[in-house]
Amino acid sequence: MTATSAQTITAPARARTAADSATIRRPQGFQHGGWFVAPFLLLFALFVIWPLLRGVWLSFTDANISGEGARFIGLDNYREALKDPLMWDSLGHSAFFTLMVVPCITVLAFLLAMLAHHIERGKWLWRLCFFAPFLLPSTVAANLWQWLFNPGTGMINYVFGIETPWLTDKSYAMLAIVIQTLWWTVGFSFLLYLAALQGIPGHLYEAAKLDGANAWHRMVHITLPMLRNITGLVVALQILASLQVFDQAVVMMDFLPGPEGSTRTFVQFTLEEGFTSYRVGYASAISVIFFVIIAAVALARMWLLRNREESAR
Amino acid sequence: MGRPDLNRRQLLGGLGGLFVASSFGFAALGTGADALATGADTRVRYWNLFSGGDGSNMIAMLDAFRKAHPDIAVKDSTLQWGSPFYTKLAMAAAGNRAPDLGVMHLGRVTGFSPGRFLDPWDVDLLAEYGVREADFNPALWKRAVIDGKLYALPLDIHVQLCFYRKDVLKKAGLLGDDGRMVPVTSPDEWFDVLKQAKRATKKGLQTIGLWVNDQNFQWWFFVAFYTQLGGTWFNAANTEVTFDTGKATQVLEFLRRHITDGYADPGFAGAAGAEQFLNGSPFVWEGNWSVPVFSGAKLDYGATPLPPVFGKPATHAESHAFVLPHQSDRGGPADEAAHRLAAYVVRHARQWAAGGHIPAYTPTLSTAAYKALNPQSEYVSAMDHQATEPKVWFAGSTGILAQRVGPIVVASTLGSAKPETAARRMKSTLTQLLAMKNPMDGRTAAQGGAAA
Numbered sequence: 001m002t003a004t005s006a007q008t009i010t011a012p013a014r015a016r017t018a019a020d021s022a023t024i025r026r027p028q029g030f031q032h033g034g035w036f037v038a039p040f041l042l043l044f045a046l047f048v049i050w051p052l053l054r055g056v057w058l059s060f061t062d063a064n065i066s067g068e069g070a071r072f073i074g075l076d077n078y079r080e081a082l083k084d085p086l087m088w089d090s091l092g093h094s095a096f097f098t099l100m101v102v103p104c105i106t107v108l109a110f111l112l113a114m115l116a117h118h119i120e121r122g123k124w125l126w127r128l129c130f131f132a133p134f135l136l137p138s139t140v141a142a143n144l145w146q147w148l149f150n151p152g153t154g155m156i157n158y159v160f161g162i163e164t165p166w167l168t169d170k171s172y173a174m175l176a177i178v179i180q181t182l183w184w185t186v187g188f189s190f191l192l193y194l195a196a197l198q199g200i201p202g203h204l205y206e207a208a209k210l211d212g213a214n215a216w217h218r219m220v221h222i223t224l225p226m227l228r229n230i231t232g233l234v235v236a237l238q239i240l241a242s243l244q245v246f247d248q249a250v251v252m253m254d255f256l257p258g259p260e261g262s263t264r265t266f267v268q269f270t271l272e273e274g275f276t277s278y279r280v281g282y283a284s285a286i287s288v289i290f291f292v293i294i295a296a297v298a299l300a301r302m303w304l305l306r307n308r309e310e311s312a313r
Numbered sequence: 314m315g316r317p318d319l320n321r322r323q324l325l326g327g328l329g330g331l332f333v334a335s336s337f338g339f340a341a342l343g344t345g346a347d348a349l350a351t352g353a354d355t356r357v358r359y360w361n362l363f364s365g366g367d368g369s370n371m372i373a374m375l376d377a378f379r380k381a382h383p384d385i386a387v388k389d390s391t392l393q394w395g396s397p398f399y400t401k402l403a404m405a406a407a408g409n410r411a412p413d414l415g416v417m418h419l420g421r422v423t424g425f426s427p428g429r430f431l432d433p434w435d436v437d438l439l440a441e442y443g444v445r446e447a448d449f450n451p452a453l454w455k456r457a458v459i460d461g462k463l464y465a466l467p468l469d470i471h472v473q474l475c476f477y478r479k480d481v482l483k484k485a486g487l488l489g490d491d492g493r494m495v496p497v498t499s500p501d502e503w504f505d506v507l508k509q510a511k512r513a514t515k516k517g518l519q520t521i522g523l524w525v526n527d528q529n530f531q532w533w534f535f536v537a538f539y540t541q542l543g544g545t546w547f548n549a550a551n552t553e554v555t556f557d558t559g560k561a562t563q564v565l566e567f568l569r570r571h572i573t574d575g576y577a578d579p580g581f582a583g584a585a586g587a588e589q590f591l592n593g594s595p596f597v598w599e600g601n602w603s604v605p606v607f608s609g610a611k612l613d614y615g616a617t618p619l620p621p622v623f624g625k626p627a628t629h630a631e632s633h634a635f636v637l638p639h640q641s642d643r644g645g646p647a648d649e650a651a652h653r654l655a656a657y658v659v660r661h662a663r664q665w666a667a668g669g670h671i672p673a674y675t676p677t678l679s680t681a682a683y684k685a686l687n688p689q690s691e692y693v694s695a696m697d698h699q700a701t702e703p704k705v706w707f708a709g710s711t712g713i714l715a716q717r718v719g720p721i722v723v724a725s726t727l728g729s730a731k732p733e734t735a736a737r738r739m740k741s742t743l744t745q746l747l748a749m750k751n752p753m754d755g756r757t758a759a760q761g762g763a764a765a
Contacts, residue, residue, distance in 0.1 A: 152580075
């Protein structure tokens, strides 16, 4: 990490090859920058790297929560996990949530940003309205929607004149969490889009106008292409965040896995195995599986992006 | 090569070290501060999971104890109810930082590694403080004994009840001369009662709330009715599943019928059932902890154990019990004070009954003060008809058993699985659980046979 930052700073100044600068500049780079990042590195190693390695080790044992008497059992945990219907169910729930949230939030954030960008009066009010929910702690946002979804006294059913058992029926429960999540987190992506919209140079639109492009053409041929990078970022961040869905789901379901287990997410399943069933070894194996899945998603995205950039050249 | 900043660094480092050292010092002081403040010689650290009305009743009882025993300082901590509590207690015991006294659900004790995470009670010491085996329901006491040692001292039992509104039942002609609900002895009679009650119910309200979507409540109701039918779970050695799918199907069909016949509305599942009851719905099945809620609302209501529709009366019961979390050096004044405190609270549980719980210390139940409590005195018989989960390591309040089997009951009640199918799934889940090893000691329920 320190080596790369030293490289990028020094590379333009001296006409050296990358290999040169890597071998010669590194020791000096650490002397100057290394001590500044040392506290971070220490904490990072202590609270991220070490638990990660320890988790991988535990996944090969039958450790329980007491930390005593753990035995090495090889791949047994992994074998069991791959056959565990509960694991596949909860993985499915997290994946379903992700598939629902990511497209919706991307489109919604874009539309809201367009709205806030083009509206002339009271701009600050719109921005505040769209972004404010994101500032709420997850428990507050989840509790709020628990009330809104209440079948007898909640506002949602009252306003629409329906009698939907949002939180108590397995066909609606996950949908309710998706709706809550959209409201709660769209502000973040909205802000990214808004910043990107403001960064598009105005002369592009003027030139297009002179050439006779109407509003639709300007959006399709200028706005959307200029937002491509930010869309990639929004989608990537949302996928990673959505796969890890946990807190709003458990709070809205009163810390249970929802009607007939329909909102048990992967993180919740891991927590249950580790801290209700006290099977720390098994829970570690599940976490490692989850880690691999998330890493695979992140790598796939990087690979796609690189391919696209190369084809664009 | 001069390093002008060396001294400053040393100074900063020294200051930092001093800060860290002093904060440890204050932390060490803090552990003794409570005992110092009260001038007491002995300090009992006590963890419980009681909040709300139970919490304030418990605090009132602790305050009474403090007044009676000024030489003992009670440092009580209330923690979040449910799985997190057990996790904290287990980790504290494993790390040898356990409190002197704790509270657990009795059903959880078997799976909580008695002997490793829990220390046994000194029965003679308890007797000295006035608590003897003879003062308890024998079945309840037996559940607290593992390997011949007492690992839990029951404080109460808490049961599932059928709450009814007297105003609505009177209108429907379902109230007896004694002002109590007419007795019910079969499913058909029960549904007749619901039918008549429905006619007297205001529009927009369901007839009965029974937590149709909740895996804990549905499981508790199942345990109650399955026990009424005389159903069993495992053989005595815990080597075979004796679960009767025929009886289970009967119970599941019975639960399901509340929805199909239009008495329970899935839209008002969960806590909405109690809200509906407050608004005029005639029935709700709830834990006895709802007594203070309904009494606080000044409702004219009664509460009986779940109706004995399958003949033998039985309603689901769990129990709050005092435990001694494992300390490697247990003994001495703090341990004696923990015995004294637990015995005191168990014997003075009249206050506890205000929370709807049935005191485990039976002499309390025959006092005039307890008999004057309504509706508590109406369901006190539940003490003799307890339906409990099997005594295995994976059972207990919100434990693995409820977590795995509860959702199957819910699926059947809500109609997404046929009762026969659900009964078979329950049996196969029970089979899996029986073969599963307790992560704490690597033994299955059968291998831990002595514990059961």
